[in-house]
Amino acid sequence: MRTLTYSVMILVLVFSFSSHLKAEKSLINSAETARLEAKKLGFEWSTTSALIKQAIEALEAGDKDKASLLAQKALKEAQNAIKQAKYAEENWQDAALK
């Protein structure tokens, strides 16, 4: 009975760990996809790719929390760059000399 209990606990931990990894990887993928979209628009920020690289390194080192934070930050940056591109596309003429 005790062996079974330990086995279940390990399985739960392994499952939990792998699902977390999956979540991290997914977050990093989302950040990378958004970064590439910003790049395509010509508005990629110079800081984003370094954050993604650091997130991958943190994940490889087993530091999920750090990886998550970095990936979230990279995703936010890339999303803001896309917003910036769209805003510029629609409003740049407002800034031009009249």
Added chain:
Amino acid sequence: MKTLNTLLIITLTLLMITACSDNGSNQKIEEPQVATPEQTVDYQLEVDLDVKKFRSYYSDKFKNVAIEDFKDGVYAIDEASREQWLEIEEFPPYELSIDEGLEFFETPFANGKTYSSCFENGGQAVRQNYPYFDTETNQVITLELAINQCREKNGEQPLSYGIGELAAVSAYMANSSRDKIFDVKVPNEEAYAAYIDGKQFFYSKRGQLNFSCADCHLKISGSHLRADILSPAIGHPTGMPVYRSNWGELGTIGHRYRECNKNVRANPLPYQSETYRNLEYFQTIMSNGLAVNGPSSRK
């Protein structure tokens, strides 16, 4: 009675003929003007209005600076900086690059030809004609692009843009064009689209710091950014290529664009990308009427 009637009819007829004849001589019948697509928008006129607004903006902002002096960049608007710059110009740091450029320019390619074979007037005094819009390939051709096109046409490998040999050749060509006046044209709709693309880049905020070219070099030009004074955008292309003290070497306008983008934490575009060439096209048109004074030195 019959004779009287006939006379009356003849008189009335003559009066009508006269009236019609007067009408014809005094009022020309306007034929309806059918506008062709080429006539609907005068692209050059639109651009000229932009140039006028651009010049007026800087003339109003820097009232003591003559418009032609904006070719000196920040040294046109700050007397203290100008004095230091004039001292530097006595032994200009770009002088060696001009000599190197001359050597590269005159050294024959493997096929025996030289750069002079690719350019009007043998490549002498032509800087003011660049960039121009090539109506055959529908793209902006910068001087640096033309230099590499020349090399490839003659079976040579293109040079890397930004610094080094290509910048030196550009410096030599600019030096041979000193005091020539920029008068870059927008010949058709495609050229206007390229111009607008460059204009859009100039006014669009980018990077993590959310700055546009216009933010620094138009709206707050003349202000201090730490120890530096932000230069006016008018005149930026006239002194290119430029020896910048913080680079410690000569670089092209594309090199400067990439640096500016990095400064606002935006990923720079590739050298000679279509957008950077269009930006140079827009910026040079805004500097039409100013003289070539490249290569130059800046802090």
